[in-house]
Amino acid sequence: MGCPYLEYRRESGDLAFDRERAYCTAADRFVQPMRADICNDRYDLVHSDHCEIYREHAVGATEPADSAEEADE
Amino acid sequence: MSYEDYLSGEPVIVTAALTGGVHGKEANPNLPETPEEIGRAAAAVEAAGASVVHLHAREPNGERSFATERFQAIDDEVRRRADDVIVQHSTGGTAAPNADRHLPLRTDPPPEMASLDMGPLNRYDHLTSENTRALVDSLHEEMRDRGIKPELEVFNDGHLNEVHGLLERRDLVEPVYATLIFGGGTLTRPRPRNLFNAVSNLPEGAKFNTLGFGPHQLPFATLAVLLGGHVRVGLEDNVYYRKGELAESNAQLVERVVRVAEELGREVATPAQTREILGL
Numbered sequence: 001m002g003c004p005y006l007e008y009r010r011e012s013g014d015l016a017f018d019r020e021r022a023y024c025t026a027a028d029r030f031v032q033p034m035r036a037d038i039c040n041d042r043y044d045l046v047h048s049d050h051c052e053i054y055r056e057h058a059v060g061a062t063e064p065a066d067s068a069e070e071a072d073e
Numbered sequence: 074m075s076y077e078d079y080l081s082g083e084p085v086i087v088t089a090a091l092t093g094g095v096h097g098k099e100a101n102p103n104l105p106e107t108p109e110e111i112g113r114a115a116a117a118v119e120a121a122g123a124s125v126v127h128l129h130a131r132e133p134n135g136e137r138s139f140a141t142e143r144f145q146a147i148d149d150e151v152r153r154r155a156d157d158v159i160v161q162h163s164t165g166g167t168a169a170p171n172a173d174r175h176l177p178l179r180t181d182p183p184p185e186m187a188s189l190d191m192g193p194l195n196r197y198d199h200l201t202s203e204n205t206r207a208l209v210d211s212l213h214e215e216m217r218d219r220g221i222k223p224e225l226e227v228f229n230d231g232h233l234n235e236v237h238g239l240l241e242r243r244d245l246v247e248p249v250y251a252t253l254i255f256g257g258g259t260l261t262r263p264r265p266r267n268l269f270n271a272v273s274n275l276p277e278g279a280k281f282n283t284l285g286f287g288p289h290q291l292p293f294a295t296l297a298v299l300l301g302g303h304v305r306v307g308l309e310d311n312v313y314y315r316k317g318e319l320a321e322s323n324a325q326l327v328e329r330v331v332r333v334a335e336e337l338g339r340e341v342a343t344p345a346q347t348r349e350i351l352g353l
Contacts, residue, residue, distance in 0.1 A: 008134070015098075015099060015102070017098060017135075019133060019134050019135070020134060021097075021098075021099065021134055021135050022134075022136065029099070030099035031099070032095055032096045032097065032099065032100070033094065033095070033096065033097045033131065033135050033136045033137050034094055034095045034096075034137055034167060034196070034200070035197070035200075036136045036137075037136075037137065037168060037169075038199075038200070043168050043169060043170055044168070045168055045199075045200075049199065050198075050199035050200065051199075052197065052198045052199070
């Protein structure tokens with residue numbers, strides 16, 4: 001299961017694409033292709049451990065980080 | 074290679090890194106991602122003076138791919154649209170499994186060249202490309218078996234030690250060709266003295282290529298021209314033409330560095346000259 005803040009969108013603001021691309025709703029921006037591996041928990045990557053944006057957002061949210069991870073499972 | 078090589082006038086090899094695997098159209102909508110876009114870009118940079126195209130593969134949605142099939146689709150488009158450009162595949166891939174790193178070498182025909190990262194490097198807080206010696210040796214072995222020229226990617230001075238170590242462990246086909254890379258993080262700090270130092274620490278007879286990330290692309294290319302080296306530019310390494318102005322295309326970046334080289338007295342190598350210089 002990937003990051004709960006990940007969405008696939010074709011457009012945001014001034015940017016529009018022919019195909020849906022990874023979008024981080026925590027950072028409100030499209031995700032770099034390499035970082036999408038973290039968002040999607042590909043290879044040995046885990047968004048809750050390896051994405052500083054997720055971790056910062058989870059800590060800053062009202063829900064504690066552990067709860068956010070549990071909701072993701 | 075040295076300033077004396079600049080004075081002797083060896084043609085300069087221009088490599089265009091068209092797409093990369095780190096950023097995509099979210100950074101610059103002009104960055105090519107699909108096989109057709111990359112094929113068109115290859116033809117355009119060849120017309121502008123590049124003789125080598127450094128290629129990464131993408132999934133249809135722009136995310137990274139290491140699949141042989143995706144590289145094959147790109148190569149087919151490049152060879153269909155460009156005249157004689159030399160195809161160089163990346164084998165790099167932060168956090169990607171070692172087995173996947175071999176996949177770009179298995180197209181038919183194989184690429185004439187492929188990158189070989191010489192050691193570990195970090196990106197962001199938790200992404201590391203380990204590039205163990207075992208992986209370096211394994212990739213080199215497959216390149217050797219398939220007749221692919223390795224482009225030794227040197228991201229910092231420690232990797233220079235690894236170049237010498239690789240030469241002790243393995244019998245590389247001459248000339249050794251190393252790309253000296255400068256930027257932030259675990260890369261060598263982009264300062265001219267560090268390029269001079271790196272060049273002086275290369276193995277005897279080695280030829281070098283240089284790239285600087287972001288705003289360092291043009292100055293480091295210029296320094297390489299003056300030091301008798303070769304240059305790499307492109308949207309993989311730098312999405313801007315100048316501060317605050319996104320580059321229109323890879324060809325725009327190639328055109329600029331070709332102008333610089335020619336103004337400084339270096340002829341730009343054709344693909345045939347590049348094959349001769351690098352022993353392809």
